[in-house]
Amino acid sequence: MFLDFARSLTRAGFSLEYEMHAMSWLVPRHLLDTRPDWFRMNRQVERVNDFNVCPSNPDALAFLGQRAAELASRLPFCSNRYFFWLDDVRDAACHCPHCRSLTPSDQALILTNQMLRGVRTVNPAAKMSYLAYQDTLPVPVSVSPDCGIFLEFAPIGRDSSRTIGDTDCPQNTLEAAPIDALLGFFGKEDSQVLEYWIDNSRFCNWKRPLKPLSLDLAVLEADVRFYREKGFSSATSFACFLGEDYAGEFGPPPIQTYARALGQDG
Amino acid sequence: MFTQRGLLIYPEEVGPYWCDLLLESGLNLVGIHPAGGAKAAHSLDRLLDFVQTLCFWISPAA
Numbered sequence: 001m002f003l004d005f006a007r008s009l010t011r012a013g014f015s016l017e018y019e020m021h022a023m024s025w026l027v028p029r030h031l032l033d034t035r036p037d038w039f040r041m042n043r044q045v046e047r048v049n050d051f052n053v054c055p056s057n058p059d060a061l062a063f064l065g066q067r068a069a070e071l072a073s074r075l076p077f078c079s080n081r082y083f084f085w086l087d088d089v090r091d092a093a094c095h096c097p098h099c100r101s102l103t104p105s106d107q108a109l110i111l112t113n114q115m116l117r118g119v120r121t122v123n124p125a126a127k128m129s130y131l132a133y134q135d136t137l138p139v140p141v142s143v144s145p146d147c148g149i150f151l152e153f154a155p156i157g158r159d160s161s162r163t164i165g166d167t168d169c170p171q172n173t174l175e176a177a178p179i180d181a182l183l184g185f186f187g188k189e190d191s192q193v194l195e196y197w198i199d200n201s202r203f204c205n206w207k208r209p210l211k212p213l214s215l216d217l218a219v220l221e222a223d224v225r226f227y228r229e230k231g232f233s234s235a236t237s238f239a240c241f242l243g244e245d246y247a248g249e250f251g252p253p254p255i256q257t258y259a260r261a262l263g264q265d266g
Numbered sequence: 267m268f269t270q271r272g273l274l275i276y277p278e279e280v281g282p283y284w285c286d287l288l289l290e291s292g293l294n295l296v297g298i299h300p301a302g303g304a305k306a307a308h309s310l311d312r313l314l315d316f317v318q319t320l321c322f323w324i325s326p327a328a
Contacts, residue, residue, distance in 0.1 A: 240279070
């Protein structure tokens with residue numbers, strides 16, 4: 001099934017990519033038993049294996065790079081762009097004495113740089129996304145991106161009933177505030193918006209039963225203009241909970257309408 | 267226009283249905299996104315099994 005899917009789409013000119021919260025796979029949590037120093041220190045000064053790792057530990061970084069290379073080598077048909085994200089939570093940074101002065105974005109970029117270095121041992125053309133999302137929305141302060149790191153911006157806290165550029169909407173103003181600085185820091189090349197325009201899982205609060213997707217075309221089109229004017233080069237959206245079962249219940253999802261809106265110029 | 271225009275779907279939803287929708291869409295990018303959260307490592311393991319053994323096992327409890 002996957003082989004047919006991947007072959008058909010890549011032959012038709014599609015890029016196929018994998019986007020995932022990979023940290024708990026890359027550095028398995030059971031390693032806390034033997035290498036507690038690889039894991040983050042929480043605010044109570046305890047080494048814990050709940051989220052992420054310690055970005056100041058050289059052995060943890062070396063292991064992370066090796067595992068990132070292994071993961072990349074196991075993703076068939078993948079483009080040269082990799083999306084190995086940190087854990088999907090807020091307040092998951094390391095508070096050890098070496099990391100304490102680093103912002104969550106700094107820590108994320110250290111880990112992202114290291115993953116790219118690892119992946120480049122098996123794919124020299126690899127690029128890696130820095131996911132600006134939740135605690136890592138602000139621009140890093142003390143760390144610079146390696147060549148090949150590109151920005152991925154995912155405003156999960158936005159109000160999807162209002163345009164992302166709506167300055168009367170506090171949530172959207174907050175999410176969009178760092179965009180210019182992020183694009184200045186990471187550059188516009190390969191920069192990607194990861195949106196929620198057709199994310200029916202989010203609209204269903206990630207729980208079934210399924211609900212009919214309500215695509216707000218006016219918001220989508222205004223957002224596309226906003227992101228294009230900012231200089232993003234690519235745009236995607238989660239499209240989860242729109243599978244065959246959705247079509248059986250509510251009819252086909254509005255993918256062509258969505259695609260036409262993304263394809264608009266200007 | 268954006269150079270890359272796409273969407274992300276769950277590995278459980280990969281198949282002819284999405285393939286046909288995508289081929290007629292005008293998009294040019296598809297991302298496969300295993301679920302995150304507390305079971306992220308397990309989800310990723312299942313994804314790797316799926317893309318390597320070419321069949322995706324869906325747990326009744328999922």
